[in-house]
Amino acid sequence: MKLVVQVKLLPSPEQASALEATLRACNRAATHASQVAFTKQLTDRNSLHKEVYADLRATFGLSAQPAVRAVKKVVDAYTTLKANLRAGNLGPPASKRYRTAIATPISFRPEAAQPFDDRCLSWQYDARTVSIWTVDGRMKNVRFACSADQMKSLVAHRKGESDLVRRDGKWFLIATCDIPDPEVYEPVDWIGVDRGIVNLATTSDGTNYQGRRLGRYRRWQARKRAELQARQTRSATRRLARRAQKEKRHATQMNHRISKEIVSVAQRTGRGIAVEKLVGIRERVRLRRDQRGILSSWPFHQLGQHLAYKAKKAGVPFLEVDAAYTSQRCPRCGHTERANRPGRDRFCCRRCGLAGPADVVAGVNVRDRARSAWVFVTAPALSP
Template sequence: MKLVVQVKLLPSPEQAAALLATLGACNRAADHVSQVAFGSGVKDRNGLQKLVYADVKATFGLSAQPAVRVVKKVVDAYSALAAGLKAGRLGGPGSKRYRSAVGSPVGFRPEAAQPFDDRCLSWQTDGRTVSIWTVDGRMRGIRYTGSPDQLKTLAEYRRGESDLVRRGGKWFLIATCDLPDPEVYEPADWIGVDRGIVNLATTSDGSNYQGRRLNRYRRWKARKRAALQARRTRSATRRLGARAKKEQRHATDVNHRISKEIVSVAKRTGRGIAVEQLDGIRERVRLRRDQRATLSSWPFHQLGQHLAYKARRAGVPFLEVDAAYTSQRCPRCGHTERANRSTRDHFSCRRCGLAGPADVVAGVNVRNRARSA
């Protein structure tokens, strides 16, 4: 399985200056290559490289391999844009975002991440240092740090290219690691997980991971964001960006802790994990205006991703089942009716009288569907 490991670089002031100059040169070159690709319509790697390779080396001071990586970076950016347009993530062909995306070249920030392969960057895991190509020559002995688990994974399983990233004035390297897939055991049973907005996750065992605290935090953040947006100053814009990143990190941490606990329970009891398949839920539901922000910031998809990869890494079976009517179906008699869920929190079957917390009932239905699957 593929796993991304991020470590923090600890460069000296001279090394940091060289890294910053390198990012600037690579992204100026990427902008130039992007304009050539947009103007000529050539967006395949080999064709584009023939057009710009010599010019990139001569004009921007890049050596051979960094020039190749810049071309590949631009090709990947246009491929990602084409995939986003096809999936409708930028609206229809008549929308403003769609027209803006297809009507101008892809741009690159001066400090956008730059990929390096093993010819441009080498790792010395015993000494916790890296050697990296820069426009000022090869920089050796740049120290890095990370958690013991990250460093062990990096030393044993790192494969392929690594990305140099500058974020908040700090330097990071993001490396791809290829871990062997552990053997998945045959589950004795399943844990059904129902994901929601009020309760982020509820299991068929009755464990409830409430989202009220997270939602209060997000509402408070939304009020602060509205106040800053009303100021319309540069400092307010900077603070808005910092607050958005902080909110995202907080939600990610919550999802990590929830998924870690569910996977550990499943592994300890020899069971698998079953979740609802919620792909396309934003397109299927129609909401009031005051509900849209809540659904758009709902981290259910990220929680499902965390559950999937943590289960795979631990060898725990993972299954997605049909989400239709899991909150309206009685797990005892099978009667399905909207009136079974009289309120958001309470379920009461109109046929057999089975009653209980609605999210727990939904988790039980998910578990039963995994059993039958």
């Protein structure tokens, strides 16, 4: 499995100035190559390389390998754009967003991330420094900081490109680590996880991770955003961007904490983890206008992603099961009816009388479906 490790660079003022000039030169070169690719309809890497390589070196001051990286960056950007168009992520072909995307060449921000391969960037792990190509020449002894676990992953598993990123005046290197998949054990049982808004996650064991604090925090951020948007100044716009990143990091940290605890319990008890498959929830569910922003911005998908990759890293079995009627089905007798859930928090079966917290019942249903699904997945193929 592939994981990314983000380390913080600690450049001197002179080194930071050279890194900034390098990012700007690389992104100017990539924007130029993008315009050529768009004008001449060059879709493959070799054709674009032949067309722009000499210009990138002569006009923008790039050496050989950074020029190659800039061309690849452009080709990858157009490949991603085509994939998004095919998937409908930019709306139907008649939409304004779709038409704008196909009518204009891709451009790159002056300080957008820039990939560096091992010819342009080398790591000195013992000294905790890197040597990196810049427009001012090869720059050595650029210090970086990371945790012990990150260093262990870098030394043992780093592979491929590393991205140079500048964010809020700070410098980072994002490295890709190719970690071998551990063997997945045979689970003795499953932990069903029900995800929601009021309760971020509820397990079939009855453990509840409430979203009340996160909800209050997001409502407070929404009020502050409204105040800043009303000012309509450049300073307010910059503060809005910082607040958005802060809110995103806060939600991500909560999802990391929740997923880490669930995976730890599953690994310790020899069980697997099962969650509901919530793909297409926006198309299936109709909400009031005041609820749409909450559902669209709530980190359901991210929590599922964190559970999936942490489980895979730990060798814990992970399944996604059908989400239909998990909150309305009685796990004891199987009776399914909307009236089984008289309130948001309570479940009471109209047939057998089983009662309990609705989210715990949903988690139990997810667990039961995982038991059946795992038997089907691991069953040996029948011989003809």
